Amino acid sequence: MHRRAVLLSFFAAAAAPLPPQAPVFESSAGRLKLVTVVAGLDHPWSFAFLPEGGMLVTERPGWLRAVAPDGRLLAPVSGLPKVSATGQGGLLDVALHPDFATTRLVFLSFAEPREDGKNATSVMRGRLSEDLARLSDVTVIFRQQPAYKGGAHFGSRLAFDRTGALFVTTGDRLNLRPLVQQTDNHIGKVIRITEDGGIPPDNPKLEGWLPEVWSIGHRNLQGATIHPDTGQLWTVEHGAKGGDELNHPEAGKNYGWPVITYSREYSGEPVGEGLTEKAGMEQPVHDWTPSIAPSGMVFLTGGRYPQWSGNLFVGALALQHVARLVLKDGKVVEEEKLFDGYTRFRDLRQGPDGSLYLLTDQGAPMGRVLKVVKAAS
Template sequence: MRRLGMVLGLGAGLALFGLVAPALAQKRFPSSAGALAVETVAGGLEHPWGLAFLPDGRMLVTERPGRLRIVDAKGALSRPIAGVPSVMARGQGGLLGIALDPDFARNRLVYLSFAEPRSGGNGTSVARGRLNEQGTALTEVKVIFRQMPTVASNLHFGSRLVFDRTGALFVTVGERFTQRDQAQNPANDLGKIIRIRPDGGIPADNPKKPGWAPEIWSIGHRNVQGAALHPQTGQLWTAEHGARGGDEINTPKAGLNYGWPVITYGVDYSGAKIGEGTAKPGMEQPLFYWDPSIAPSGAAFYTGSAWPQWKNSLFVGALAGSLLARLSTEGEKVTGEERLLTDIGARIRDVVQGPDGLLYLLTDEEDGKLLRVRPAQ
């Protein structure tokens, strides 16, 4: 039986169609906060994956083939920044997540997650480097985390990076698709939420349960590609890919098991049953799930003033769904879903709130775009 919260959420979701405003080359969409205007800030990005705002308002964008670029306020793309680690750019692999150090204004440290080529396969790794003052190169680049074991797969790298309020770094890592049962093995890094210090060390307050690798925060994850801190509580929220159905929103807590692949609300791509059902003692339930799947990717909580009605909503980009989902929240509950931008026909890879209080999106395409969403005038 499906969880009631999910059914109510999808029932409230609307396929919202918009109007074209030719003078501004925008599409407008009716929504709970009035019409939305979607503007192209920059194009010509090859499968952009991650977005981070620099203190001066410019943006760092990763491209999956292995390029890191700066986008200025006028949408101009820099030349690729030197010093980025070599990546395995096949399948879902490449240069992926990005985060700035909480003290970036002083230390200029940038963190990148990527599919690292290795002997015998590849794996999700995290490197950090110092962005030079000219914005042309990363220096002092060092890999601070390597997902182990190495696996020969081009799928399920996870790869969102989020700093918590203590300064520790959450890293989401997938179970590499071919190794899904290993998501239940706490001795390795497959299908886990990882928590490390900025230098790669282990925070003193990690779970450190018997049999658990010390870097592991939680287990039983499939492929988490969206992650954000709740603006009021500081709790990590994640958006996780299911198979056919069963995409999940979770709030991963220290030392807990989120079930994959023993419990899930989805089925396998063949239609076959996965695991034991939808619930099992000792395994956590999602706050919300999608069935059918929307293939959720980047996620961000909204705290700006452009849409005061949306404060504390969680926005999640959808790949297969080609939409932006707004999840209304109350404490640690999802109270409903609204589907936005269903007409733009683009796979939304990342969602970030800008310093101007507007939403910025990356579209996962060969000619990918950086979009800005604002209230229509």
């Protein structure tokens, strides 16, 4: 069967209704339903569509699962390094090489066990076998420094830009705030590297900055995507109590944490001096208070949902919805809550069929990949 036919048959055959019945949601794009494409996942964190059909899904306990073109959930892929599956850590994001069809290279971010019981965000790459069973030629191309004993704020989204450089987001590890404003480490940073871990020639060249550091002043970046028209990186990051942020991090800029923020400590006390602006530090494009706990994000293109083409979609963990954002001149001019209160949405992707796919943040067997489809009037 032709590859495209196999791919489309996968999306059609695998989309079974959520038991006992998928609810219907009203939206600006009409009446919508969520149907299950993949079920039985254990705290899935990210997913990526394969060009030959099917997909790869990461599970935080440490498993990379392939889904066959016919919708079958396959055994865990072998060949992965050990992960530190503690707290928020584990196997996290997945991204395919821009020329995956030729290279078969898969990139994975994960909480890596380090010396003395510490851990930190790392990125590995490996070559996926044609039968989707194993990774070979596995190597770690980035290791966040310093490591720390803890289970929080690993960040950990991956996004390839148009040049083939790889953005890697990190977190402040919750208790390493003093390092975020320093430029000689990887704590609370956006990192930009080549596919083999080298330094792209157009990275910022600033005194005192590590050459792989793209931007600083971030708390816990759990969403990243590339704008389909401009090629610009967009990110979301968690605040503490309120103050979640949407940004488009630019080379060599400082996004303020923990010096400026619209967040407060979980106790309700101000963060630091309670500043929301300061010279030399960037303002967010958009912020959320109360916190929605933003995660995966994607720009939708094409005609599957004509009313939404060009909009940005962000998954919300704490407030359990998908935020649809309309941007104009780089600013958010409209926001809509979709699927409000249904579940925690960990990641979002646009499928090869143009549909919006959502990943739930639930343990086995409730972890699912869901497809957004039009409901009957």
